[in-house]
Amino acid sequence: MQIVSTIAAARETRARLDGTLGFVPTMGFLHEGHLSLVRRAQEECDAVAVSIFVNPTQFAPDEDLNRYPRALERDLSLLREAGVSLVFTPDAGEIYPPGFDTSIDVGEVSRPLEGAFRPGHFSGVATVVAKLFNIIQPTKAFFGQKDAQQCAVISKLVTDLNIPVEVVVCDIVRNEKGLALSSRNSYLSKSEQERALLLHDSLGKAEGHIAAGERNASTIRALIGDILSKDADFCVDYISVADPHTLTELENIDDEALISLAVRVGATRLIDNVVVRKK
Ligand code: AMP
Numbered sequence: 001m002q003i004v005s006t007i008a009a010a011r012e013t014r015a016r017l018d019g020t021l022g023f024v025p026t027m028g029f030l031h032e033g034h035l036s037l038v039r040r041a042q043e044e045c046d047a048v049a050v051s052i053f054v055n056p057t058q059f060a061p062d063e064d065l066n067r068y069p070r071a072l073e074r075d076l077s078l079l080r081e082a083g084v085s086l087v088f089t090p091d092a093g094e095i096y097p098p099g100f101d102t103s104i105d106v107g108e109v110s111r112p113l114e115g116a117f118r119p120g121h122f123s124g125v126a127t128v129v130a131k132l133f134n135i136i137q138p139t140k141a142f143f144g145q146k147d148a149q150q151c152a153v154i155s156k157l158v159t160d161l162n163i164p165v166e167v168v169v170c171d172i173v174r175n176e177k178g179l180a181l182s183s184r185n186s187y188l189s190k191s192e193q194e195r196a197l198l199l200h201d202s203l204g205k206a207e208g209h210i211a212a213g214e215r216n217a218s219t220i221r222a223l224i225g226d227i228l229s230k231d232a233d234f235c236v237d238y239i240s241v242a243d244p245h246t247l248t249e250l251e252n253i254d255d256e257a258l259i260s261l262a263v264r265v266g267a268t269r270l271i272d273n274v275v276v277r278k279k
Pocket of ligand 1 (some may be wrong): 026029037144170
């Protein structure tokens with residue numbers, strides 16, 4: 001496994017890899033969710049590259065950039081064990097040298113939901129992902145459905161800018177109780193982790209109602225709101241029933257819908273979602 005931290009070394013190492021290359025961009029502090037993307041990339045490609053970069057431009061000034069969890073040595077040993085060929089671990093100065101002054105705005109799909117609550121977030125994501133694609137030049141890139149809007153934004157970026165990369169969206173990995181794995185779960189106390197299960201429970205109940213014939217999106221939003229309001233300390237940012245590709249809110253659930261939510265549990269902001277499709 002080659003570990004490189006400069007763009008020049010990443011390009012040289014990448015050039016020596018034969019066949020198709022799968023790429024998994026991450027911010028590190030790896031868990032089974034990240035590793036599931038690595039395994040999928042290995043199934044579909046000849047070699048796999050992973051980046052570990054806590055991208056400062058996707059954090060708002062009041063967010064958790066400085067306390068974002070880091071465990072580089074542990075991450076590297078997990079990736080070595082997994083059989084990854086290339087790990088790119090640049091520092092912020094390598095990616096954003098003095099004078100760097102470009103940013104990508106992916107438009108309407110980046111505006112609602114996370115975009116509304118985290119101004120500038122998707123512009124930071126789209127810009128760094130475009131740079132990483134240019135540096136690593138992967139055949140396919142693997143992203144988690146956990147960050148559903150990010151998947152929609154990256155897909156639109158790749159389409160609109162004709163980037164020659166196939167985007168593969170991978171299922172959410174959860175713990176045995178249903179909590180979606182996230183590096184930020186490490187901020188949660190034991191009791192907060194238990195209470196956070198309500199997120200997945202509420203999505204499961206919504207799915208059940210839709211399977212039983214409910215088609216009204218407002219009814220589903222209200223149902224989830226009622227369940228989440230059982231925890232007086234939850235602060236709900238949004239509950240959305242939207243088109244999975246455009247993120248436009250739906251009135252009726254006809255074909256497929258992305259049901260997503262963001263909740264602040266204490267000082268930690270959690271997101272979760274489920275996609276429902278008409279059978
Ligand atoms: P992050 O390190 O949080 O930026 O995540 C890197 C990639 O891993 C993104 O594509 C995430 O969507 C994906 N990811 C994070 N958590 C999970 C999870 N629980 N299941 C599947 N993919 C995930």
